[in-house]
Amino acid sequence: MSQTVDTAAMPADPVGSDGASARVASWLSEFEAALADRDVERAAGMFATTCFWRDLVAFTWNIRTVEGREGVADMLGQTLERVAPHGFHVTEPPEQADGVASAWIEFETAVGRGRGHLRLVDEGAWTLLTTLYELKGHEEPRGQARPRGAEHGVNRERETWLDRREREAAELGYETQPYVLVIGGGQGGIALGARLRQLGVPTIIADKHSRPGDQWRGRYKSLCLHDPVWYDHLPYIKFPENWPVFSPKDKIADWLESYTRVMELNYWTNTEAKSATYDADAGEWTVTVEREGHPVVLRPKQLVLATGMSGKPNVPDLPGQDVFRGDQHHSSAHPGPDAYAGKKCVVVGSNNSAFDICGALWENGADVTMVQRTSTHIVRSDTLMDIGLGALYSEEAVAGGMTTEKADMVFASLPYRIMHEFQIPLYDQMRERDKDFYERLEASGFDHDWGDDGSGLFMKYLRRGSGYYIDVGAADLVADGNVTLAKGQVDHLTEDAVVLADGTELPADLVVYATGYGSMNGWAADLISQEVADTVGKCWGLGSDTTKDPGPWEGEQRNMWKPTQQEGLWFHGGNLHQSRHYSLYLALQLKARAEGIPTPVYGLQEVHHTA
């Protein structure tokens, strides 16, 4: 789960920056005047005919990209009066390259303060990003506004930090109710919980594991993050300079556990959510959880499912599974290779988990066969780091002054509609760089692809969240024949073998179903009801009408970090980058509701698919 970025989004050539300053200043002041006059048509006319305005919460109380002058006009028509945007200004000198002027901007709305990014072409604005970063009167207590800690003076009613913290932990969920309940305490729930804590929104994070980080600890033992450290920072506390490029799973687990502690999150371990129902009149959920074996009924106003963007495991239902005598389990339940030295192992699937598991089994001396059912996109990790991420998330980027926060904004500034155009050339470079590797791989019979339109890994991630492997070494095992490659669909199992549709019989002591995951709304079906899951519809995907990402075009990840068709129900997830960045916008949406700030949603997504 990684992403690559458009180097074109980076100012390549600061020549002509003087001209850029004047161009941007003039555009911003005209734009502000049109907005002040509430003149929607004039404002929309300042955009190029091909244009994209991406708004993260600031105008729309939604995560939404509008396209074309009509899209801009529609959005402004419905939001302008209420949002009352003003005070647009640049925060650093604009730059110019290839006729495109680009600028970092700030602005205010009636209720908050925003940051954004603007790209101007001759015809007007080509891309505009507007994001909310804080609500007026509800600024986070940091920097100058950080808490004092000690209460100086003498006070016979003094409650110490520890007293207060312990009282809060004891009362929340019993005497007092959380405003937000987050189900799932992986990096997503933790990052969101940290932001809500800073915003003063009473929150419980419930997780079934014994310790924060167990979501990682419990996975196969050789697992390391596939994304590099610069991409993985949590909000508020950055990894130190000595942190490994690719965090080993137990190390990231320890970090998450420590982070949960020092950020003072109300994190309920050993807690399983059993059922949830929404009372629309009361605007409140009734959620029954089992905490340390004891039922507790919680009544949060907002319910966030942060149980992993991958959703529930897809376990295929195959004839013969009941007679098979060996071990069989989904990749998410795979205990690692220790018990399988010398055993015959069949791994069904050929994406990230399948490769990682095959590699670990092989390293442990197992006899391993991979069953490839459909083609896979593979990129070598080093190549992805250098060509895909290096401009924004690397030691070089940091040395060049690129902060994590700025990199996130650069990334967010490029509309999904055109992102693949910037990705395709990067993958062409990768194909060239690793030519020999791909030739060897294909010679082994492995079906390899570059995505429907050649746009590679990150577009696959955004569109379908599957279909790829970031190669950290195991691809060579297949290319070199150390892991046997079989191809086709599984037809059935026998007592001691997996049988493919073409009749090939693969003897097996172990079958691992690395067969992926369903949509996140499957969790809602389990916890709430199938009806609510269907009301909400499919999570993830952009509507690109490519494999496993059916249209119509949505332009943002379906149902992620934004209002859904079910009031009070939210989905949060994704990789560490997304958990970090989008948790801000979800937290602000929740905070606004907690404070009773009106949050009329522009462009609430429609539902086209139930899963």
Add this chain to the structure above:
Amino acid sequence: MSQTVDTAAMPADPVGSDGASARVASWLSEFEAALADRDVERAAGMFATTCFWRDLVAFTWNIRTVEGREGVADMLGQTLERVAPHGFHVTEPPEQADGVASAWIEFETAVGRGRGHLRLVDEGAWTLLTTLYELKGHEEPRGQARPRGAEHGVNRERETWLDRREREAAELGYETQPYVLVIGGGQGGIALGARLRQLGVPTIIADKHSRPGDQWRGRYKSLCLHDPVWYDHLPYIKFPENWPVFSPKDKIADWLESYTRVMELNYWTNTEAKSATYDADAGEWTVTVEREGHPVVLRPKQLVLATGMSGKPNVPDLPGQDVFRGDQHHSSAHPGPDAYAGKKCVVVGSNNSAFDICGALWENGADVTMVQRTSTHIVRSDTLMDIGLGALYSEEAVAGGMTTEKADMVFASLPYRIMHEFQIPLYDQMRERDKDFYERLEASGFDHDWGDDGSGLFMKYLRRGSGYYIDVGAADLVADGNVTLAKGQVDHLTEDAVVLADGTELPADLVVYATGYGSMNGWAADLISQEVADTVGKCWGLGSDTTKDPGPWEGEQRNMWKPTQQEGLWFHGGNLHQSRHYSLYLALQLKARAEGIPTPVYGLQEVHHTA
């Protein structure tokens, strides 16, 4: 335990910076030429007649300030050939104010790389700071050199991060020996341990408590740090922006515990050091510790006592202590006020601990009397933050681009010999600002002082480590008579009272001896022998010949972070600032020895006092 800084050390007026650049460049190039020619007299002649060269490990393998051209010549005469310093250059444009040009510099030695600071007056160098920050070939793995984490490729001998970490933790101290044993796992031991871990020096930190941070948790419940957050960062991981200004004790404890974990320190909890002997021939200590009740014999080459700069508690031996029926204990063993509501409490002493304990007891409804034996220096916390620390350690300083590392270097650049001259005017300002407060306090009969020479709190801290209170509110209790003030020496105790030398009888259910601490070499007497403690002599103090800091002049803190008269024995301690900054120099000294790099010590301190 705080410090105030000279605003004069900050460039007040960047006017004339062009002139400064030329002046500094010319001085540095002449200096480098003289050093290259090994011409000690020429190099020393480039200093002003009144001059100070402070070296932290780079030239002297010691922490040492030499004074005057003779001092410079002596130091260079003994070190120049071996150190082979070169490559002096400025790292940012020098500045100039009041005729003093000041510059940040870098340089190299035969074995390492250094940073420093130079102040030039017309006559030549007035102050020079040289510090070592890394050893060539032993650079810390961070930034570009950070570990990779994942081992890409496939490897049947793979050991995961967790395997390796667990194996190391299981073997160290049993199958393998630590090179360094640190006794005491408070902030000092932890900061040093983190640096040694990064330098790859096998280290065990042994502490008697059950969890890292218990050193703070166990203290009285209202305790918060008296120093502000900007001053308190640990190495590698900074407190986040939302961290309180004054950390509550349990919060800093949680931070230290988490830090210990994520920095992967080999921290032995529930471990008491029982005895230690040094085998000079083998160059090795034999240290018996009791870990979780089981004896373990360790054989480190280097032994660091990081048991607190305060040393062992001073408990007065008074007639009648055996007949007194109430509770009596040293301040370090005071359990907090909970058991003493409505009780008569006598606190002997009038410094930080005494005031904090009096305040907490009063808040809890006790009847409290403070016994002042000698005069105390009090500064209000806010005033100290604003006037004393603000220029280097504050939100404003951060906003102005002052990093923690740079602030530490600015602070280190001012020689102790003349520091009081810069402190006196600051305390004059404080006296003026809080005039009313001091008048009220003195009207209550409280004996207040500003240090022997009016140089205030930080000089008292450096010279004697005692004699002051950073007022966070409890001083008003004395000034207003809520806490009764008694004065004089304690003569004896009766069954139910403390009796002063003048016959005053103070009825008491509780007596707290807030009577301070001995010198750190007292720990060496307990653990090793009185003979070794006497060989090493008094720790702390500058030799200023002021109260409790007997001469002769040493110019640096005695025995702290540098070689002692006992080979292989080191002392580490101080506040969080000192733990952070000086742990670097101690760690480099230990690393050099671990690597067999010759470390001839220039100017090993002499011993003049046994305690």
